[in-house]
Amino acid sequence: MKATKLNSNRVSLQGTIQVPGDKSISHRAVMFGSVAQGTTTVENFLPGEDCLSTIACFQKLGVSIEQEGSSVTIEGVGFEGLQEPMEVLDVGNSGTTIRLLMGILAGRPFHAVFTGDESIAKRPMTRVTVPLAQMGARISGRKDGEFTPISISGGGLKGIHYPLPVASAQVKSSILLAGLQAEGTTTVVEPEKTRDHTERMIKMFGGSVSSEGNEISVQGGQKLAAARVMVPGDISSAAFFLAAGAIVPGSRIKLLNVGLNPTRTGILDALQEMGADIEVLPYETENAEPAGDIIVQTSDLKGITIEGELIPRLIDEIPIIALLATQAEGRTLIKDAAELKVKETNRIDTVVKELSKMGAEIEATEDGMVIHGKTSLRGSTVSSHGDHRIGMMLAVAALLARGEDSYLENSEAIAVSYPAFFEHLESLF
Numbered sequence: 081m082k083a084t085k086l087n088s089n090r091v092s093l094q095g096t097i098q099v100p101g102d103k104s105i106s107h108r109a110v111m112f113g114s115v116a117q118g119t120t121t122v123e124n125f126l127p128g129e130d131c132l133s134t135i136a137c138f139q140k141l142g143v144s145i146e147q148e149g150s151s152v153t154i155e156g157v158g159f160e161g162l163q164e165p166m167e168v169l170d171v172g173n174s175g176t177t178i179r180l181l182m183g184i185l186a187g188r189p190f191h192a193v194f195t196g197d198e199s200i201a202k203r204p205m206t207r208v209t210v211p212l213a214q215m216g217a218r219i220s221g222r223k224d225g226e227f228t229p230i231s232i233s234g235g236g237l238k239g240i241h242y243p244l245p246v247a248s249a250q251v252k253s254s255i256l257l258a259g260l261q262a263e264g265t266t267t268v269v270e271p272e273k274t275r276d277h278t279e280r281m282i283k284m285f286g287g288s289v290s291s292e293g294n295e296i297s298v299q300g301g302q303k304l305a306a307a308r309v310m311v312p313g314d315i316s317s318a319a320f321f322l323a324a325g326a327i328v329p330g331s332r333i334k335l336l337n338v339g340l341n342p343t344r345t346g347i348l349d350a351l352q353e354m355g356a357d358i359e360v361l362p363y364e365t366e367n368a369e370p371a372g373d374i375i376v377q378t379s380d381l382k383g384i385t386i387e388g389e390l391i392p393r394l395i396d397e398i399p400i401i402a403l404l405a406t407q408a409e410g411r412t413l414i415k416d417a418a419e420l421k422v423k424e425t426n427r428i429d430t431v432v433k434e435l436s437k438m439g440a441e442i443e444a445t446e447d448g449m450v451i452h453g454k455t456s457l458r459g460s461t462v463s464s465h466g467d468h469r470i471g472m473m474l475a476v477a478a479l480l481a482r483g484e485d486s487y488l489e490n491s492e493a494i495a496v497s498y499p500a501f502f503e504h505l506e507s508l509f
C-alpha cells in the first residue's frame with residue numbers, strides 16, 4: 081500500500097484544466113460499440129482502471145477493441161455476435177461494468193461468470209439479478225445471488241414492467257440493455273430521475289427508447305448501428321477542482337469541456353446555493369451529451385440542505401460536498417442518501433471517519449450526514465479505503481490543512497477514475 085505525502089497549506093490555485101472523459105459515458109460507449117454492427121470510434125475515452133475493465137471484459141466476449149490513450153476503436157459484432165467467454169469476467173472495482181454487462185449477457189444464450197475485487201464482492205447485486213431473472217435469465221451467486229462470484233446463463237427473455245426499488249442508473253440501464261434483446265416491451269419506472277446516458281446512447285446508436293415522466297420503455301429485437309462517440313469531460317472529476325477553487329483562498333480555475341447533462345449537474349446547483357462563485361459557459365454545438373467550460377473562484381460559502389431529487393444528480397459528489405460543507409458557515413444536512421453505503425466503500429462512514437481525523441465536525445446519520453462549519457482542518461494520515469472519490473476528496477482537504485504533514489494511504493485507488501489527478505492538481509500551484 082502506497083502512502084502519498086499530500087500538498088498542504090496552499091493559497092491561490094490558478095490555471096486551466098481539461099478533466100478526463102466521463103466514466104459513465106466511456107463505459108457505455110464501449111458496451112454499445114460492442115453490441116452494435118460496424119466500427120465505432122470513441123474520442124476522449126477515460127483510460128481509467130474501471131473503463132479498462134469494461135474493455136477487457138468485452139475482449140473476452142470476442143470483441144476486437146483497440147485502445148490507445150483516450151482513443152478507442154471497436155469492431156462491433158451485434159448482440160448475436162458476442163461469444164461465450166472461456167475465462168471468468170473480472171470487473172475489478174467497477175459497479176457500472178458488472179451491472180450493465182449482466183443486463184447485456186442476460187440476453188445471450190451462453191454461460192458467463194463474473195468476479196471483481198474485494199469492494200465489488202460487498203456490493204449488492206440482487207437489485208439487478210432479481211429483475212433479470214424475472215425476464216428469464218438464470219443467475220446464481222454467493223448469498224442467494226447478492227454477491228460475486230455470480231454466474232449467468234441468458235437467452236429467451238421476456239419484457240417486464242419494473243418499478244425500481246432504488247433510484248439507480250445502473251439498474252435502469254441493466255434492465256434496458258436486457259430489454260433491447262427481450263420479446264415485447266420493457267418498461268422501467270424510476271422513483272427519482274437518474275443519469276440518462278444509456279437512453280441517449282440507444283438513440284445515438286440508431287435505436288429507439290421512449291421516456292414519459294419517470295417511465296422509460298424499449299422494444300425488444302432492436303439492432304444497433306456503429307457510431308462516433310465524443311465523450312465530454314467528467315463532471316464528477318471536475319467536482320474536485322470546483323471544490324478546491326471554491327475553498328482554497330485566492331483561487332481561480334477554469335475547467336474545459338465538462339459534461340453538462342442536467343441529470344449530472346446537481347453539484348453545480350448545490351455549489352450555487354452554497355454561494356460559490358461559478359460561471360458556466362455551455363457550448364453551442366449540438367452533441368448527444370451537452371458540455372461547456374466552468375470557471376470557479378474562491379468565495380464565502382454557507383451551509384445548505386441537500387435531499388430528495390437532487391441526490392441522484394450529485395450522488396458521487398457527496399464526499400467532496402462534505403468537504404465543502406466543513407468550509408461553509410453553519411450547518412449542512414445531507415439526507416435521502418442511504419445509497420452511499422453501497423458504493424466502493426460505505427461513503428457515509430469513510431467520509432465521516434477520515435474528515436474527523438482532520439478536525440471536521442461531522443456526524444453520520446441513517447441516510448446521510450450533518451456537517452458543522454466553518455472549521456479549520458489539520459494535517460493527518462488519512463486513507464482512501466480503496467475508494468477513488470474518498471482519496472481525491474482527502475487530497476483536496478489537505479490543501480487547507482495546517483500543522484503536521486498529511487499522508488494519504490492507498491492513494492493508488494484514484495486511478496480508477498482519474499489517473500492524472502495529482503498531475504492536474506499540481507499544475508495549479
Ligand SMILES: O=C(O)C1=C[C@@H](OP(=O)(O)O)[C@@H](O)[C@H](O)C1
Nearest residue numbers: 104176247248249250251395396
Ligand atoms: O450508471 C452509472 O454510470 C453510474 C450510476 C451511479 O450508480 P447507481 O446506479 O448505483 O446509483 C453512480 O454512482 C456510478 O458512479 C455510475
Ligand SMILES: C=C(OP(=O)(O)O)C(=O)O
Nearest residue numbers: 173174175176396423424
Ligand atoms: C460508484 C461509482 O462507480 P461504480 O458504481 O461504477 O463502481 C463511482 O465512480 O463513484
